[in-house]
Amino acid sequence: MLATLRGVSKVFTNPRTGKGLVALNDVTLEVERGEFLCLIGPSGCGKSTTLNLLAGFEFPTVGEAAFKEAPIKAPSPERGVVFQEPSLFPWMTVLQNVTFSLRGTEDRAMRYLEMVGLSDFAQARPNELSGGMKQRVAIARALAMDPDILLMDEPFGSLDEQTRRKLDNEVLDLWKKEGKTVVFVTHSIDEALILGTRVVLMSASPGRINKEWKIDAPWPRDPSSPRMVKLKEEMIRGLQVCSCAKSAPQVSFINVDLEV
């Protein structure tokens, strides 16, 4: 197993009230090398928290987060992250943005800019790029570090539908070509259906794993095929059930019984 969360609960404490909020409750997730795992679920169910635990930005309150069988103690170039907002340095050129985070050569940065179709924009500044192009730079930046796993948190959520589809297909191509493992958070069932080799549905209040589907259909996938239509219906139904929960439960102490 490449990455695992074992019996993970995550409580965020409000520093003002001292109260805890259970963001994840007893989540066990195993990410297999080479898979394209999509995480879906209603807003606030803990998708980003799950990804941040794998990235090493957050740590479990209870349980263990591990990468290649070793506890995750900090962020690492082995685990590349792409957020919804590309967070590029506005004063640097595209090439400098990729080279900087690489702490490496421009040659290598250029290779990845070429891969995402942006070599002509290497000397441009981020404000000269469209939203989709900025997100491509963020992907090039993550890939250039040659990570084992790419953790993507709603990477195309703020883009228009057409650009999103295009970038979805590009990520799919890169995943196939580079042999990476991808964990991709999205709230779009359509996106998960088109991309994932596995789709995991999380439910809210508190966040936990609800259900999962393995999808072994080849690409490009036809969303109108009977099999995809059936899968989509199942996922919509699952998501509806998961979305009924109210806001995340609050607890008074950290070492509470997390079986809320």
Ligand SMILES: Nc1ncnc2c1ncn2[C@@H]1O[C@H](COP(=O)(O)OP(=O)(O)O)[C@@H](O)[C@H]1O
């Ligand atoms: N740093 C934080 N401090 C306090 N609460 C947080 C923090 N990060 C997330 N939360 C809370 O944890 C829950 C899960 O959040 P998140 O993982 O961002 O959900 P999602 O990505 O599925 O929308 C939410 O109730 C959110 O408000």
Ligand SMILES: [Mg+2]
């Ligand atoms: Mg989120």
